[in-house]
Amino acid sequence: MDTILQMFQDWAWIGWLVLMVLFFVIEIFTLDMTFLMLGLGSAVGLLSTLTGWPVWVQVIIAALAAVLLIFVLRPPLLRRLHRGEDQTRSNVDALLGLHGTVLLEVTALTGQVKLSNGETWTARLASDAPVIAPLSPGAPVTVSRIEGATAYVRSAHV
Known part of the structure; x- marks a missing residue:
């Protein structure tokens, strides 16, 4: 042993x-x-x-x-x-806060927006949006969050 x-x-x-x-x-x-x-x-x-x-x-x-x-x-x-990394946001992070325009009326259940980067997204009203009324076509919006292929937006005027 x-x-x-x-x-x-x-x-x-x-x-x-x-x-x-x-x-x-x-x-x-x-x-x-x-x-x-x-x-x-x-x-x-x-x-x-x-x-x-x-x-x-x-x-x-x-x-x-x-x-x-x-x-x-x-x-x-x-x-x-x-230290020298690029701090530019990308992917979903780059969409947060992006402005856009309503294409089809945006409600809590349905809608469509065109974002300032040229992309068209299925959209819903954000649950924390101060305006609960539907957003009409042409209304300016801001992206508050992304879930899957849906952009949750709020009115850019508020």
Whole structure:
């Protein structure tokens, strides 16, 4: 039994190398910096094999290093990575607050609007709209939310 434990202790560095490579490969596909930190924690575990400490101590050291890296190094790295991103809203977010014109009378159940970006949408009156009366064709509207393929609008005059 002691020979098996000693063999495990002697070859633990291979396990650390395998973990490092695995975490780094996963990081390539996720780009979230979490697996990078876990890989660096595994590198610390690999370095701790040089001390001759038991494997359970190496695991604790590697885990502490990974947790420390995740909470200390990862947040500033992510901020730096996302610093130059385009802040332009897209998809549904770009439609919120957009102005348009009623094509077919808009009620709580039915309607159609043409938005300023040129798109035509099925529309309903927004539940939080101050005007509950139907909006007539030609009336200006503002998009308050999107649910599926329906734009919930309110009068632009209010």
